Structure formats: structure tokens, C-alpha cells
Amino acid sequence: MTVQLIPFVFLDGNAGEAISFYEKSLDAKVVFKQTFGDAPNDPNHPLPAHAKERIAHAVLKAGEGELFVADIVPGQPHQGGNQVSICMTTDDLEKSKRFFEALQPGGQVNMPLQEVYFSPAYGVVTDKFGVTFQIFTTRQR
Numbered sequence: 001m002t003v004q005l006i007p008f009v010f011l012d013g014n015a016g017e018a019i020s021f022y023e024k025s026l027d028a029k030v031v032f033k034q035t036f037g038d039a040p041n042d043p044n045h046p047l048p049a050h051a052k053e054r055i056a057h058a059v060l061k062a063g064e065g066e067l068f069v070a071d072i073v074p075g076q077p078h079q080g081g082n083q084v085s086i087c088m089t090t091d092d093l094e095k096s097k098r099f100f101e102a103l104q105p106g107g108q109v110n111m112p113l114q115e116v117y118f119s120p121a122y123g124v125v126t127d128k129f130g131v132t133f134q135i136f137t138t139r140q141r
Contacts, residue, residue, distance in 0.1 A: 120140075
């Protein structure tokens with residue numbers, strides 16, 4: 001079982017530009033990139049055509065570290081101070097549940113821990129100190 005804490009930068013439509021900038025300025029390499037248009041279509045939440053090219057998730061490798069970069073979903077609030085969160089990644093479903101529950105007291109659940117197309121258990125919680133954590137469970141191989 002592995003646990004990683006990875007900085008996750010959220011931008012408002014310019015994640016592609018930021019990725020190019022980080023590639024040059026940090027000698028980073030893009031190891032994964034997916035747009036919102038690449039994700040399965042959700043008829044309950046249709047995606048505007050102009051948002052399909054926004055970056056849903058990108059992973060950059062810089063030295064021994066990783067940096068996640070994405071655009072916010074169109075319509076979500078974006079302001080200075082909320083564009084960085086910590087992505088806590090584990091391959092242990094029970095540990096994900098424990099982390100998620102432990103971060104909630106005095107804080108706020110932004111997205112319940114649930115199965116989504118890219119993870120068997122993913123959720124977002126802001127702790128009592130105002131730090132936002134994304135709990136991401138990798139799929140067992």
C-alpha cells in the first residue's frame with residue numbers, strides 16, 4: 001500500500017498554457033493529459049462545446065516529483081487561493097475512506113467519496129483549516 005501527497009493546481013481555461021510553461025521552466029515532462037472532451041459523456045451534465053478542450057487532468061513529472069494540473073469545470077468558482085489542493089493518492093480503499101472521514105470534522109465535504117469513471121473511490125473535502133484534499137483511490141491491477 002502506497003500513499004502519496006501531490007500538489008494539484010486548478011486554473012480557469014489556461015491549464016494548457018501552464019503545462020507548456022512548466023515543461024519549459026521546470027524541465028517537466030507530461031506523462032498523462034486528458035481533456036474534458038475525452039471523458040465519457042454525461043447526459044445529466046452536458047458539457048458546453050467550448051469546454052471540451054479544457055484540461056480535465058494532467059500529470060507532469062519534474063525530477064522525482066509530480067504536479068497535477070487541470071482546468072476547473074466551466075461554471076465553478078475560481079479565485080486566487082483556491083487554485084491549489086493536495087491530491088492524496090492510495091491504492092487502499094479502506095485507507096481512502098479513513099482519510100476522507102478523518103479530514104471532515106469542522107470542515108466541509110465538497111464531493112462525497114464515491115465511485116467515478118476514473119476511480120473506485122474519489123472525493124473532495126476541505127478540512128477545518130481551509131486546506132482542500134482530493135482523496136483519489138487507484139484501481140487495483
